[in-house]
Amino acid sequence: MREIAFDTVVKTVRDMIIYSGTDLPQDTYDALAQAMEKEKSPVSKEVIRQLLENADIAKDEKRPLCQDTGLAVFFVRVGEEVRIDGGLLRDAINKGTEEGYQDAYLRASTCEPFSRANLKDTVGYNLPAIIHFDLVAGDKIDIEYAAKGGGSENVSRAKVFPPAAGKAGIVQYAKEVISDAGGNPCPPITVGIGIGGTFEKAVISSKHALFRDIGSRNADPEMDELEQEILLEINKLGIGAMGMGGTETALAVHIESNPCHIASLPVSVNVQCHSSRHTHITI
Amino acid sequence: MAKTYNLTTPLSSEDTRQLESGDTVYLSGVLFTARDAAHKKLVDLIEAGEPLPFDLEGSVIYFVGPTPPKPGDPIGSAGPTTSYRMDSYSPTMLKNGSKGMIGKGKRNQEVKDACAQYDSIYFGATGGAGALLGKLIKSAEIVAYPELGPEAVRRLEVENFPVTVINDTKGNDLYQMGREQYEVK
Numbered sequence: 001m002r003e004i005a006f007d008t009v010v011k012t013v014r015d016m017i018i019y020s021g022t023d024l025p026q027d028t029y030d031a032l033a034q035a036m037e038k039e040k041s042p043v044s045k046e047v048i049r050q051l052l053e054n055a056d057i058a059k060d061e062k063r064p065l066c067q068d069t070g071l072a073v074f075f076v077r078v079g080e081e082v083r084i085d086g087g088l089l090r091d092a093i094n095k096g097t098e099e100g101y102q103d104a105y106l107r108a109s110t111c112e113p114f115s116r117a118n119l120k121d122t123v124g125y126n127l128p129a130i131i132h133f134d135l136v137a138g139d140k141i142d143i144e145y146a147a148k149g150g151g152s153e154n155v156s157r158a159k160v161f162p163p164a165a166g167k168a169g170i171v172q173y174a175k176e177v178i179s180d181a182g183g184n185p186c187p188p189i190t191v192g193i194g195i196g197g198t199f200e201k202a203v204i205s206s207k208h209a210l211f212r213d214i215g216s217r218n219a220d221p222e223m224d225e226l227e228q229e230i231l232l233e234i235n236k237l238g239i240g241a242m243g244m245g246g247t248e249t250a251l252a253v254h255i256e257s258n259p260c261h262i263a264s265l266p267v268s269v270n271v272q273c274h275s276s277r278h279t280h281i282t283i
Numbered sequence: 284m285a286k287t288y289n290l291t292t293p294l295s296s297e298d299t300r301q302l303e304s305g306d307t308v309y310l311s312g313v314l315f316t317a318r319d320a321a322h323k324k325l326v327d328l329i330e331a332g333e334p335l336p337f338d339l340e341g342s343v344i345y346f347v348g349p350t351p352p353k354p355g356d357p358i359g360s361a362g363p364t365t366s367y368r369m370d371s372y373s374p375t376m377l378k379n380g381s382k383g384m385i386g387k388g389k390r391n392q393e394v395k396d397a398c399a400q401y402d403s404i405y406f407g408a409t410g411g412a413g414a415l416l417g418k419l420i421k422s423a424e425i426v427a428y429p430e431l432g433p434e435a436v437r438r439l440e441v442e443n444f445p446v447t448v449i450n451d452t453k454g455n456d457l458y459q460m461g462r463e464q465y466e467v468k
Contacts, residue, residue, distance in 0.1 A: 040465065041461065041464070043285070043447065043461065044461075050409045050412050050445070051411060051412055054413070054416075057418060058413075058414035063353075064359060064360040065411065065413060066360060066362055066410075066411045066414075067348060067360045067361050067433075068348075068362075105350055106350060107348070107349075107350040107433055116320070118432055151388070154365070182389055183388050183410075183458060184367070184387070184389070186410040236466065236467035237466060238462040238464065238466030238467065239462055240461055240465060242387060242407060243388065243407075243458050243462070244447065244457055244458070244461045245460065245461015245463075245464050246461065247465055273411055
């Protein structure tokens with residue numbers, strides 16, 4: 001059994017959060033630069049230029065990329081041959097999250113659902129983190145992190161279709177969700193689509209799809225083709241950067257597909273804004 | 284053809300009537316911040332006939348909840364938040380003298396109508412450009428509701444703050460116009 005110190009996890013998570021707050025990942029930066037080249041609307045082109053300038057300023061001066069520094073979302077794969085020495089893994093991730101958000105002057109955006117009271121003084125600074133655990137073989141812990149903003153989360157949707165809806169139904173649904181969203185989720189967006197599984201499996205898959213590097217291809221050729229088709233359809237909508245009209249509404253569509261019940265075809269569309277702050281570390 | 288203007292707050296009807304959807308405006312002077320919670324408090328005061336913590340006449344309201352400032356900085360990152368959450372409050376603000384709003388995302392018909400009726404403009408700032416926009420804010424002081432934290436009302440002094448006219452005083456909407464121009468049917 002391999003042992004990893006509680007404090008090692010805390011420090012790793014803290015560093016991931018601080019880095020993600022100010023440094024746009026290279027895949028997102030490159031995708032925005034390509035979108036600026038391709039964009040036909042001068043207004044949207046200028047918006048994307050501002051986004052790249054913003055990323056440069058944030059990185060150089062260590063200022064948060066966006067005032068919405070998100071809820072902290074993690075996908076953690078824990079090897080069955082590893083244990084945490086000195087505490088619980090969930091507590092270590094939460095502690096690292098709190099320290100990262102506080103030390104880097106990131107905004108605490110977590111609140112109670114009805115009173116809307118900010119939980120920073122009661123539960124902890126931007127706590128609790130949203131953590132999805134999975135158990136895997138081996139003696140490592142694999143941590144994927146993304147800061148998830150509210151504007152793009154607010155337009156996300158899920159639906160369980162009858163199997164007859166098929167691929168055409170999914171294309172139509174994705175187009176409908178993005179069309180209704182317009183400029184609200186801060187385009188150019190990344191679109192995560194979870195297909196199959198049960199209702200909640202589709203939703204979690206759509207979230208995880210957003211953690212994939214923009215520009216990477218789906219290993220499944222059928223899903224790769226579907227991703228390209230949906231991307232093309234979304235970019236025909238004309239929404240453009242920040243909804244001001246244009247050709248580059250989405251940077252990428254990412255699909256995660258699962259086996260599902262013979263009676264159903266669950267589909268979830270989760271949207272990420274242009275500031276796709278995600279990072280990945282294996283301890 | 285979209286034009287570029289440099290304007291200083293407070294704005295007058297003369298300032299706002301010349302603007303058209305799609306124009307770029309560099310704003311200097313004072314902006315007041317308010318999000319959902321602050322809007323509710325301000326509109327409650329107006330409806331009760333009580334004085335407001337700042338003068339609405341000609342004011343520009345920025346929908347923003349900034350990150351905490353680093354030591355020595357006036358403010359942290361400060362890009363716009365999604366505006367539709369203020370739709371139920373904005374017509375009252377405009378009726379009582381406010382001449383501009385800065386946010387992101389579409390507004391409802393009541394807000395667009397109020398822009399036309401009261402010579403007010405809905406400006407869009409680039410969402411997610413919080414570091415860039417925060418740097419253009421020269422000073423920030425809380426003028427009301429400190430208990431709201433990031434949602435407190437702040438008085439910001441800005442220089443050449445870049446915004447785009449979304450809804451003008453003639454009922455135009457850049458989100459509709461821009462989309463119609465680039466949509467492939």
